[in-house]
Structure formats: C-alpha cells, structure tokens
Amino acid sequence: MGVVRALAIETATTACSIALLDGNRREARLLAADRRHVEVLAPGIAALLEDFALRAGDLERIVVDRGPGLFTGLRVGLATAFALADATGAGLVGVTSLELLAHGAHEAGVRGRLMAVVDGRRGEVFTQRFELADEVTAESEPAVERPRDVVIAWATNGAAVTFCGDGVARYERDFAAVPNGTLHPLSVPPTLAALDLAGREPGPVAPLYLREADAVANFVTRDAR
Amino acid sequence: MSRVTVGPAATELAGEEFARLLRPGDVVLLSGPLGAGKTTFVRGLARGLGVSERATSPTFTLVRQHRCHNDRGIATLHHADVYRVTSLDEVLDLALGELVEEAAVAVVEWGELAAPVFGADVVTVSIAVTSDEGRTIDVDGAGARDRAEAMARWAS
Numbered sequence: 001m002g003v004v005r006a007l008a009i010e011t012a013t014t015a016c017s018i019a020l021l022d023g024n025r026r027e028a029r030l031l032a033a034d035r036r037h038v039e040v041l042a043p044g045i046a047a048l049l050e051d052f053a054l055r056a057g058d059l060e061r062i063v064v065d066r067g068p069g070l071f072t073g074l075r076v077g078l079a080t081a082f083a084l085a086d087a088t089g090a091g092l093v094g095v096t097s098l099e100l101l102a103h104g105a106h107e108a109g110v111r112g113r114l115m116a117v118v119d120g121r122r123g124e125v126f127t128q129r130f131e132l133a134d135e136v137t138a139e140s141e142p143a144v145e146r147p148r149d150v151v152i153a154w155a156t157n158g159a160a161v162t163f164c165g166d167g168v169a170r171y172e173r174d175f176a177a178v179p180n181g182t183l184h185p186l187s188v189p190p191t192l193a194a195l196d197l198a199g200r201e202p203g204p205v206a207p208l209y210l211r212e213a214d215a216v217a218n219f220v221t222r223d224a225r
Numbered sequence: 226m227s228r229v230t231v232g233p234a235a236t237e238l239a240g241e242e243f244a245r246l247l248r249p250g251d252v253v254l255l256s257g258p259l260g261a262g263k264t265t266f267v268r269g270l271a272r273g274l275g276v277s278e279r280a281t282s283p284t285f286t287l288v289r290q291h292r293c294h295n296d297r298g299i300a301t302l303h304h305a306d307v308y309r310v311t312s313l314d315e316v317l318d319l320a321l322g323e324l325v326e327e328a329a330v331a332v333v334e335w336g337e338l339a340a341p342v343f344g345a346d347v348v349t350v351s352i353a354v355t356s357d358e359g360r361t362i363d364v365d366g367a368g369a370r371d372r373a374e375a376m377a378r379w380a381s
C-alpha cells in the first residue's frame with residue numbers, strides 16, 4: 001500500500017518550495033526564489049493544504065530535503081518539518097538535495113551519468129554522481145569540492161556526463177567548459193521527486209551539512225595548544 | 226605576504242589599510258595566540274570599512290554586526306570570535322558564509338579552528354608575537370592570492 005497523503009518541503013537553495021500529494025492529485029509550488037524561507041514556508045503550507053481541502057492532521061508523511069545546501073534555508077525547512085511531524089504524528093522521511101536532483105533529472109528524461117551539483121558557497125559545491133538508467137543509482141558519496149576540480153576531473157576523464165543543480169547555474173562558465181558535458185537547466189531540487197520517495201521508511205532525520213565532520217576534527221586540536 | 230608592526234597602533238593601521246583590499250563576500254579568518262592583537266587588527270579594519278563605533282572583542286556575544294559606510298559595496302561587518310565556542314554547531318549556526326553574500330564581510334577571531342565551515346575561499350591573517358611590542362602579520366589563503374598585487378603593496 002503506497003502513501004496516499006504526503007507533503008514535501010524543500011529549502012536547500014535560495015528558493016523555497018513545497019508539494020502535496022493526495023491520492024492521484026499532486027501539486028508543487030514555488031513559494032519564493034530569494035531566501036525568504038522563514039516568511040513564506042508556513043503560510044505556503046497552510047494555503048496548499050487548504051486548496052486540497054486537507055488539514056495537517058491528514059498527512060501520513062512529510063518528506064523533507066535535509067541538505068546539503070543553504071544552511072539558513074535548511075534550518076527553516078527542517079524545523080518546520082520536525083514541528084509538523086510532531087504535531088500530526090506523520091512519519092518523517094529525509095531525502096538529500098542531491099538525490100532529488102537526480103530523480104528530477106531522471107523524470108525529465110536524462111539518462112546516463114549525472115553529476116548533481118548544489119551550491120556550497122565559499123567557492124565550493126556539493127556533488128554526487130549518479131547513473132540514470134531504468135533506476136537512479138548513486139555512484140559516489142556526497143562530497144564538497146571546488147567547481148574547478150570537478151570540471152578538471154570530467155574534462156580529463158572525457159566521459160559523457162550531464163550536470164544539474166544550482167551549483168551549475170552559479171559556475172556555469174566553468175561547467176560549460178567540460179567537452180563531453182551537458183548542462184541541464186534543473187536547478188532547484190524538485191519537490192515532486194520528493195513525493196515519489198514518500199514511500200521510504202520514515203525515521204529520525206538529521207541535517208546533512210557535509211562540512212561538519214572535518215570541522216569537528218579541527219576543533220579538537222584547540223585544546224592541544 | 227607579511228607585515229611587521231611595533232606597538233598596537235601600527236597593527237591597527239595595518240588593519241585599516243587591509244580593509245581597503247576587502248570586497249563584499251569576503252571571510253577573513255584571524256589566528257594567533259591570546260593577546261596577539263587580533264581584536265586590535267579588527268579595530269583598524271572596522272575603521273577602514275567606515276564603521277563609526279569602536280570595535281570591541283565580541284567574546285561574550287560570539288558575533289557582532291557593524292554598519293559600514295564605504296564606497297565598496299560593503300554594508301555590514303560581522304565580527305566573530307569563536308574561541309569560547311564549545312561545539313561547531315554554534316559556528317555553523319552563525320551562517321557567516323551565507324550572510325556575507327548580502328553585501329557583507331566577516332572577520333572571525335580564532336577562525337582557523339573552524340576553518341572547514343568557511344570553505345576554501347577565505348583570507349587568512351595570522352599574527353605572530355615576536356617581542357613585547359613586535360608582531361608579524363601574515364596574510365594568505367585563496368581569497369588573498371586572487372588579489373596578490375594589492376596584498377604585496379599592503380605588506381611592503
């Protein structure tokens with residue numbers, strides 16, 4: 001039995017978007033494009049539920065993008081998802097921005113090798129490699145890299161690859177230089193793809209920041225001074 | 226690139242002149258032992274960005290914002306000190322790397338302790354104590370190398 005009623009929340013980029021599933025009906029909404037997550041998220045969810053004549057208590061699942069991506073956005077998205085799940089008893093499903101991009105690209109007909117690239121700010125991007133065939137398969141772990149290093153690696157290896165995500169939009173000139181690379185316009189991790197993953201086992205969700213582990217290691221050295 | 230100073234006033238001047246090399250989006254990580262002169266450097270840097278109030282150590286507030294008045298598009302200075310931070314979540318929580326995208330710069334005392342949070346595009350300023358009044362201020366990092374000529378002029 002699949003999930004019938006689910007809400008998806010996406011705040012890992014400067015955009016804020018949500019989607020709602022109720023049986024055969026589904027709708028995605030872009031609430032804002034410019035870092036106004038705090039302001040638009042809760043009212044946007046309320047309005048979408050109302051248009052579906054649903055109440056929060058009707059939700060069975062809340063699918064939330066747990067990153068990596070815009071820290072200030074993720075903070076709002078996750079807090080909202082936790083609060084909603086808590087209040088309604090809906091199961092919480094965490095997905096990553098990178099896999100949402102991969103599933104979105106797959107849905108849009110992209111096949112073969114895909115690099116999901118999310119803007120990591122500070123001159124870095126969050127990346128993950130996928131193989132898109134009948135299914136979407138991850139071929140690497142999420143990583144933090146410099147755009148130039150990603151470009152050099154693919155230019156050297158020469159294989160055909162599609163790039164998508166807001167990191168590609170930000171460093172478009174770099175990525176356009178990969179000889180066998182194709183830039184796909186998909187930029188924001190799509191919430192409809194998140195609804196497709198609503199059937200996953202719900203459980204505790206933690207944000208994926210990616211820079212944390214390194215940072216913790218560094219921090220410990222302070223006491224050695 | 227390094228510059229030698231004798232006495233706090235010289236370090237303040239070094240900070241003030243350093244400020245002219247900054248651009249919106251810059252993150253400056255300051256390192257050096259206790260009492261090296263990090264806050265002193267920031268005091269000059271703040272003046273160089275056109276901050277009217279006196280920059281003091283943000284030790285107990287973690288980060289302090291100053292409104293800037295300059296013609297380089299830097300509207301805000303975020304001055305942080307992460308020495309007393311006990312968990313890196315607190316540094317992540319400051320979201321300085323994202324805040325600087327909005328016409329701001331961030332200067333972080335003890336910033337190298339949390340360097341991975343800020344990514345590769347940073348300017349590092351390390352202050353070494355050479356004598357009671359003597360300091361050597363070293364500037365490096367990817368953010369400094371992309372304006373190496375101006376930095377060299379600052380150092381000389």
Ligand SMILES: Nc1ncnc2c1ncn2[C@@H]1O[C@H](COP(=O)(O)OP(=O)(O)OP(=O)(O)O)[C@@H](O)[C@H]1O
Nearest residue numbers: 230231232233236259260261262263264265358360
């Ligand atoms: N050349 C110099 N440059 C800077 N400070 C100097 C110099 N010579 C002496 N000093 C003294 O060193 C001290 C520097 O203090 P400051 O608060 O700037 O250090 P800090 O690096 O911020 O320390 P903390 O790690 O505690 O934040 C001041 O008392 C200052 O008068």
Ligand SMILES: [Mg+2]
Nearest residue numbers: 263264282334
């Ligand atoms: Mg200080």
